[in-house]
Amino acid sequence: MTLQKKSFYPWLIFSVTSVGTFMATLDSSIVNVALPKIAGNLNVSLSLVQWVVSAYLLSICCLLPLFGRLGDMLSRRLVYNTGxxxxxxxxxxxxxxxxxxxxxxxxxxxxxxxxxxxxxxxAIISAAFPGPERGRALGLVGMIVALGSMTGPSIGGFLVDTFGWESIFFVNIPIGIVGFLASYFILVKDERRQGEKFDYLGAILFTLGMTSFLLVVSHGEEWGWFTITVITLAIVSLLSFSVFIYHEKHEPFPMIDLGLFNNWAFLSGNITGLLSYMAVFSNTMLLPFYLSSILNLSPSQIGLLITPFPIVLIIVAPISGYLSERVNPALLSTIGLTAIMLGLIWIAMLHTASALWEVAAGQAILGLGNGLFQSPNNNSVMSSVPPVKLGTAGGINSLVRSVGQVCGVAISVSILQWKQAGLLAGIYSPTLEQKANAFLTGYHTALGIGASFAAIGALLSFSRRVHIKSAKNK
Structure with a gap:
């Protein structure tokens, strides 16, 4: 019996692809803690060194649909291994x-x-699990993505303090080599689809529009929302996306099949996914500042207080994925988004004298909500498209996640800075208490906006329960 016919082979594929997924998502957050060290060692400003993060995220967001489409056309195994x-x-x-x-x-x-x-x-995992186990597998993918994003700061902090900032990059080398070899020998070669052309104009228009949009969202507060640069970028983004949509509707082989969005399960799943990441990441960036500047905690203590999120997520995500194979995924994702909303409201009640267990409890609630939501939502999205479109759907699903993270961070930071500036305006030399109160007001406002994102997502998810059936009933 060949390896491909073994009953455990799909889970072997899952293990291989999980290596790359974890490594890629880990590097989106692990660099943040190293930025001060990099800026000092390379003698550059923090505003310039921030592009070490922005360049990575921009590249991912602009290229995800492109490589999803190439995977469908050429070979998902080939594109994944090249990656x-x-x-x-x-x-x-x-x-x-x-x-x-x-x-x-x-x-x-x-x-x-x-x-x-x-x-x-x-897409590779969805193709490997065409049956009811798909929900469980995609649930575990969601867990790995969240783990990579949430454990990056703690792992990065240890590596930077112990081995220097270069180590956060060198640690990828043995993992990448092992992952490449395992992928090369284990993943099945998929056939190239004949007679289809790549949509170069669509790729250019999408990249231009997405780059302009993310620059506005990420740096609008820093550069000024009404400066020539930001206004110009906003116009370029709007025009590029408008022409892109028109072009894709008339292109015989579009980069993104806009017809996928006619499927309510696919469209609503991606919208709720976007809202969930915007909600969760409204706290991800700001919580460490609260813990350090308000509660005066050390980096190790901050890392410890963040760990309830991934711990609860590890426990809940596989269970949620298993349940999504048997009950309506929309109900599970609704419960998950509601928990995220309650977690953000809980954290928004923290103050200058909050106990550490209150912080940990808020993180645990967010981990519970994220674990409950991601698995069934990913399952419903990927199960709503035909097999030949899995690569495109996977690219869009990952794009939504990345854009949600960027927007959640940008919006929360902008709200915090706006509130702080308003409360401290006219005060020549604010006291520590005034600074703390201004920060907390901005922090609580940002979390309130994040909770509203989760609430809107929960309502949308609940409304789609009649359109989405569990994998068991398909």
């Missing part, structure tokens, strides 16, 4: 760069590889 190779080589160049310009270029190479991985891993 592992590009990511590993990019990691090497990041570690040996020694110059901020070279480091940013190397991060773009990493982002290209990460986009190849993230666009095709869900």
């Amino acid at each position: 592992l190779l590009a990511f590993t080589l990019g990691s090497i160049f990041c570690g040996v760069s020694g110059h901020i310009g070279l480091l940013i270029i190397a991060r773009i190479a990493q982002g290209v590889g990460a986009a190849m991985i993230m666009a095709n891993a869900p």
Whole structure:
């Protein structure tokens, strides 16, 4: 009996693709804790070193649909393996760069590889689990993505303190090599689809529109919302996306099949996914600042208080994925989004004298909600498209996740800074108490907005329960 016919083979595929997924999502957050060290060692400003993060995220968001489409056309295995190779080589160049310009270029190479991985891993797993086990597998994918995003700061902090900032890139090399070899020998070769052309104009228009949009969202507060630069970028983004949509509707082989969005299960699942990440990441960026500046905790204590999120997620996500095979996924995702909303409301009640258990409890509630939501939602989205569109659907699903993270962080930071500036305006030398109160007001307002995102998502998810059936009934 060949390996492909073994009963455990789909889970072997899952294990192989999980390596790349975890590594790619980990690198979206692990670099944050190293930015001060990188800025000091390379003698650059924090505003410039921030592009080490922005270049990576921009590359991923712009290229996810492109590589999802290429995976459908050429070979998901080929694109995924190439992504592992590009990511590993990019990691090497990041570690040996020694110059901020070279480091940013190397991060773009990493982002290209990460986009190849993230666009095709869900499609490979969905194809390997065509039956009722798909919900469980995709639930575990959601768990791995969240773990990569949430454990990055704690892992990065340990590596930077112990081995230097270069180590956060070098650690990817052995993992990437093992992942590439395992993928090359284990994943099944899929056939290339004949007679289809790649939509180059669509790719250019989408990249231009997405780049302009993310620059506005990420740097609008820093550059000024009404400056020429931001207004110009906003106009370019709007025009690019408008022309892109028109072009895709008339293109025989579009980069993104807009017809997928006529499917309510696919459309609503992606919208609720976007809202969930915007909600969760409204707290992800700001919580460490609250813990350090208000509660005066050390980095190790901050990392410890963040861990209830991934711990609860690890426990809940597989259970939720299993349940999504038997009950309506929309009901589970509704409960999950409601829990996320309640978790953000809980955290929004923290103050200058809050107990540490209150912080940990809020993180646990968010982990519970995220674990309950991601598994059934991913299952309903990926199960709503035909097999030949899995790569495109996987790319869009990953794009929604990345855009949700970027927007959640950008919106929460902008609200915090806006509130702080308003409350401290006219005060020449604010006291520590005034600064703390201004921060808390901004923090609580940002979390309230995040909770509203989750509430809207919960209502939308509940409304779609009659349109989405469990995998068991399909």
